[in-house]
Amino acid sequence: MSYYLGSFLLIAIGLYTVIIKKNLIKIVIGLNFIASGVNLLIVSIGYVKNGTAPIFSKIGINPSAMVDPIPQALTLTAIVIDASELALAVAFVVLLYRHYGTLDIKKIRSLKW
Amino acid sequence: MSILDWIYLAIVSIGAVLAVVRMVKGPDVTNRVVGLDVFTTITVALFVFFAMIFDRYIYIDVALVYGLLAFIGVLVIARFIERGF
Amino acid sequence: MEKAGKLNRYIFTVVVLYVSWILLTATTHKDELIAGLIVSLLVAIGSFDYLSEHGLGHFSPKRVMYLIIYAPYYLWQILLANFDVAYRVLAPSMPIKPGIVKVKTGLKTDAGKLALANSITMTPGTLTMDVKDDTLLVHWIYVKDETVEGATKEIGTPFEKYLKEIFG
Amino acid sequence: MIRKIVYSIFLATIVLSLVMFFAAFPFGQNKMSVGEYYLNHGVAQTGASNIVTSVVVDYRGFDTLGEVSVLFGAAAGVAILFFVLGENRRKRREQVAPNFIVRVGSRIIFPFILLFGTYIFIHGHLTPGGGFQGGAIIASGFLLLYLAYPGTTVNRSRLSMVEGLAGITFIVLGLYGLLMPESSFLYNFLPKGELNALLSSGILPIIYIAIGFKVAAEFAGIIDDMMCEVICRGGEK
Amino acid sequence: MRLILGYFLLYFGAIFLFLGAFGLIRLPDLYTRMQASTKSTTLGAFASVLGVGILHPDWFVKCLVVALFILLTAPVGSSALMRAAYKTGVPLDERTTVDDAKEFFGEEEKGEAK
Amino acid sequence: MVNLANPILLIVIPLLFVFLIAFSSAFSKSAAKYLPIIAFGINVVVAMLLVPEVLKNGLVLSTTAGFKPPIAIDMIVDKLALFLVIIASVLGFVVSIYNVAYIDEEPEEKFYALFTLLITGIIWMIITGDLFNLFVAFEVTSIAAFGLVGFHRDKGSVEAGFKYLVMGAIGGSLLLVGIIMLYAATGTLNIIDVAQKSAELTFQQKFLAYALIFVGLGIEGALFPLNAWLPDAHPAAPSSVSSILSGIMTTAAIYAIIRITNIIFDYNQIYLFLMFFALLTLIFGEIAAYYQKDIKRMLAYSTIGQTGLFFFAFTIHSTNGLQGAFLQIINHSVSKSMLFLVVGAMIVQVGSRNIEDFVGLGRKMKVSSFFLAIGMFSLMGMPPFFGFWSKLKIIFAALQHSNALMIGSVVIILLMSVVEGAYFFKLLQMMFFGKAEQDREIKEASFGMLVPVVILGFILLFISFYPTPVLDFAHQAASDLMNKNYINLALKLGGL
Amino acid sequence: MNMSLELLLATPFIGGLLTYIGGKVHRWVRNLIAVLFSLATVGEMAMYYNTTFKGVVWGSLFGSNLVLQTNPITWLFLFIVTAISLLVIVFSIDDMKKEEDEIVLDSYYMQLLFVEGAMVGIVLAGDLITFFMFWEIMSWTSYFLIVHGGKKSMAAGYKYIIMSVIGAYAMFIAIAMLYAKTHSLVYSDVALALSQASPSFIIWTVVLLSVGFFVKAAVMPLHTWLPDAHSEAPSPVSPLLSGVLIKMGAYGLFIVFYGLLSVNLAKNIMPSVFSTPILLYIIQWLAALSIVLATFLAIMQEDAKRLLAYSSVSQIGYVVLGLATGTSLGVAGGLFHALNHAIFKGLLFLAVGAVIYRTGTRNMSELGGLVKKMPFTFTALLLGIIALAGVPPLNGFVSKWMIYEALIQKKEVFLLIMAFVGSTGAFLYVYRLIHSLFLGQLPEKYENVKDVPILMQIPIWILALSTIVYGIFPGLAMDVIVKGMKLFGFTPIAYNLFGFPEGTAMGSLTVINIAAVLMTAFVAVFIIFILFPKTRQVSQYDNYASGQELTPDFKYNYSFGFYMSFGRVIKPILSMSIERVYNYWIDAFKIFGDYYMRRIYTGNLETYNSYIVIVVTIAAAAVLLGGKLW
């Protein structure tokens, strides 16, 4: 449960950041918090008590003592996707800073209504 | 895990906690990064230790990757601290 | 000392990488050895220019010998350094007298200067902050001599005699 | 302030409801259904000792294709956003890194990083590594190089070629499976080999190598763009 | 014997890992903290990893690789960081006696301007 | 011989071309322009080859890696998916032609690669049979869209792109949490397998997972109030991209909601919950559109309104309602894409997005304006255009349940149609009957940009005057979904 | 037979397309095609005139079966539609020459023919979907015609299309409700279904359908679009709108109340007042209010076309009033008045159009004395206003008379009085019209004005003659009307060619007799007028106002504010303008959009993100509350 709670808190902190924080960088970090929380959640889902990594690096490893491989695979995919989004987000932030000369999201509202 | 392993884990963990304390306390970015640097180094050692405990050779690769990324991370951060964007 | 030829440096790089590969895989399985060779040959294409200036010259017996002597000395210094740190951290009086000093070096190659800088960093009470030309900037936790000459003598010279041989 | 409190309450509600949901599926409990199948049949069916790899590249290889595409998209997006005309791009050559230690250290470490990255993606089917990790490590080598030599330029069209070719390899390998009697995309048509040997698990390592190249090229491209944005344009403003 | 040596190295490493972190808390300014942490944690990790290598001889080579890697990279990172700290004006402890860096970097700035 | 009627090709072929574009850009600048046309040309052919198969078997299922679902990821094309895939492929083909003449900004090859990737992602979202794969497809689509929205790199594009990215990323994460909750409950990710294994969960348990999936997809699907990115992003993007975003991307996300709701969360309460969102989306979209001065922004808000309409039709939860929804989807996809293309061509000529500057354009750009008018009429639901039939079916389906809720909804829909008429007629009247104050040098759109418009226009006119096959097909697709034939057929073919 | 109805429906549409293409060849080709195709439509109409046909189902070209039907009533309306359209097209040829842009003209003729086709479709429709489809097509095609008239017409057209759409959607709901009940929208099926439906259902559907028709028929309070649209539309379009298009609303009402819902059924399910079902009674009152208020408004107008437009509102009031009586006589009167109004209002608009064509203005205070310059137009207009005022022997008289008679028989005194007031008022404004345009002083700048070209005269003449023909021979129309009404279950009324024979419901009414009496009186008055001394002719510069010499600017203004004093009296009534209510709602909508909607799409990313969280929170709260949020 505690692992779940950790991931929920990460997600919640991330969401809090994207709602409350005004700095573009902080918002991007908030996104990352959410993503990390989700990844932690995925991995925790797959954990099986006393399970080991699902790798048959030696003969005779018992598959029933292994953790679920699917969440690990999913996390791997999710991490790359998060990294991609992060890279793009940072690129946007840099450009926004160039255009607006500020990192304050409140001042970046030329588009509205 | 023998009692020796547990003691080892305890000592190193306290070290990790202290590093985190510096990370949180700061007072500036550089101090935090130093805390982070110490923390990652400890983590690398721990990875290798866990590889032994769990008898998974492959965790050492993980340690290596982690160490490498931490190293590059420190350089990048140092650069950005120094020159800004 | 001028740079070695391209092929020279390439072969040097391949050798270094191949040894590293074997260390990494820690096996002598046939497939791994072949794969390692291929990988080393390929990776060296993209990176030989960065690794070294001397190329195979690094393998001269004298250099290897000094390296073999230097390694334990270096480790010993590290050990000393740590006891020093332990002392300063744990001693209630906290015996520190920090300062930033300049140290001159006679080393010519980049690799040599780097090795010196790293050695200084890892050894008692000193940490190299930067290197420029023949000057190293060093943070000293207990300054014994504020002059450049004095500092050089205290900090740099012990390592330099080995490093001069290894990196020339 | 009220805003903060209100949203904290909202988020607490969300967390609480999540906790309630997961109370039915406690931590550490075995929730596997398909996962169990993979653990029991993965080695026989795919020949990869790392079941995660067999999931990533084989059973759920199609996800991986998507993931590669996402990364490709991000790299292209960054390239669009940081597009600088040739003239500006050349400005960068004049830059030198002022920090000697970083410069020389990075230079020496760089080849080893490349080697290590390659090691990681070649052993993807045997270890926790894989194409992404390996590719990312190689790209981090490039990052290091940029830190050392801000003037470094990568040949962008060569990078495009590598990422394109790697992607094409992935897909063509997959399409080849359609020619097999099973007629299935990504069907593993090569022999599975001996467990834990380098040459095993059919097309998996090939795909991982392709992914490694692709990821490396894409991350390197992203890094190149970001560096260019920082350095080339930095002078302008 | 192998066991003793292994655990010795392991504990030796652990103690220095701890000390490095402790120095981080105890020492007065960033520069002295870095002095402590760089040396101690590097040695700590180095010894610790080698210890594992000795306890698990199959892995010795791999552990050596990790240990050498740490030894090679740690000083580079530290110097970069300390330089950055100085350049951004992280304060030195008041006990600091000499500061040649001002002059050192000052020249550099001039050099760059050229 | 390879069987070309394989759904996987619908994704893999364009993806291959995405990488080919990257590869070719190393040698030739111009190849990138034409590769998307070939890619989607092939896709149209594959989709057409699938038509007889789907009609014969009800659906076509294609597995990957040689394993049957749920062991491996599968692609499922049923009637409805085929429907959308055809739209997406045709739009991809047509808009790619448009791009050749339209795009003249560097870096072109990146644009073409992302553009192709965008449509690939959309098709992927439509046909995937696996929940996590849906997330991946969602991200493929999003990431391509983020980059394309920022393509112009000007102030507005970057702002819009960033806002879209942040909201999209949050959405993606929430979607993933929802999917993972289902995985935690069932241990599987195949949509149909999840449906079977989650049967014993309570509604309350399922609902949170549903809500997260709904919110995630709803952000992309432009549902109020999750759609705030849309009116910024659609105008900021190049018009050809707006055409795809409005024409099929939001639809694909809505379709994903429809399918997941229908297969896994088939509860009356959920339809009620959705209806609430659908109506709000409709109301806010249409009213906001009325006030816009920027023509693309107006069309973007109109997309929100239209989305609300067809989503409402889905929440009626009857065969007729679904039929109406599908018809409206077609109508909106074809018409709105065409409108964005026309408007793009006009903006090129006028040099402004302000509606006021479009005055008198009806006389200067006759062909473009003609098709603009047709598209708008169809969107308004004016007979004899296709939109009339879709609106008719939706209203009829809604009033089949003669309760106060439905009658009230119908009144809202029709009031919003009035608002829609109000802003479309305002524009049309200005274009056709207004006179510009000074004479401007405005020419008809270039041939390359006109051809795609005319193709879409003729498709619209054709289905307007001969809608029977489309109506029938939509009806079959709707009844398949309502009867859950989809599930049974997939179980039979997939061997779950 | 089947084919011919389809052809009748298709001819105008095909003609419209061909006109457009023809315009690319030469404008004369275009004009010729337009005339020929509208002529062909009239021909086809004439060929099958007065035949009954039911349930012609036409393929599935448009997605659903197109159900067509005919009966004598449809032929009556088809006659109005096709004939007036033809005349309008002929009139347009010269009138629209002033438009320089040939492309605009190409689409103008196309739209004229499309409107005609749409109206043919409405009348021929045999089920509600077909009806609705053509109804909508009529709305937007006619909208395009209206906005051809220049800058002001755009606002008018906009108002028109928006109100049309609102009306159409009200209708749409009713149609959908019926569909849900019966799954068939063929009139007979709907009628059958309604006969078994609950009263509330019937009332709802009928009311909603009526709203749609009221908008089109411009029954108060849904008339506000008409004065603008009819006056701002191009001259030839106004007769089509006023003469024909608004009759589609009347036709719709007829279909709903007597085709779908029988009078007996209506009486059974709702209370009756004056033996009229309450719904119809309310409609009667609305119609009567339209008659009176629109008449007052017409009196107050300064713009000739606007005056005629308000007159149309009042005249269509008679049609609806008649239709809503529910008695044979009243309904027949209403239908007949629909025909008559089409003729004389068409005539008036064309005549005024002719004046505008020559003078370029429709402001009555700028005109005058044209009788010498345009004697032919004057004569036609004179005939038109006589018909409108309901003076025998012209056609307006008989139909109004029938409606009065029906009201008298039902003893609905108030309504009768209102109808009379409307007629009296009509005298005032028609006098105003002819006086301001043709009598009095001729402004100098119109010295050289001539009568209009022959192509414009022909339609005017045809209509003028029709006012006489239908005035003297009402039996020509009654033939169709009575025959048709029989099919809808009305007891037939006796009639002959000249009127109504003695001993019938009408009492005795022969137009010739009445006309003879009136003629005698008229001759007497004329003789007196000749014999007695005349007022002195004064030069137009020879007048003063309050001791000041008038400048040329003001010199013709004696007809400005003609009924000003009367206006002051009725002003309080007019100030309750329904338009204010509409404006209030429009303002409310604008405030809503401008003020509240802006607060949603704020441009602030944090706000947008918080929306996401709020939605998730709602769902989470719902879960925590046990899913009982709804």
Ligand code: NA
């Ligand atoms: Na792997």
Ligand code: NA
């Ligand atoms: Na994400």
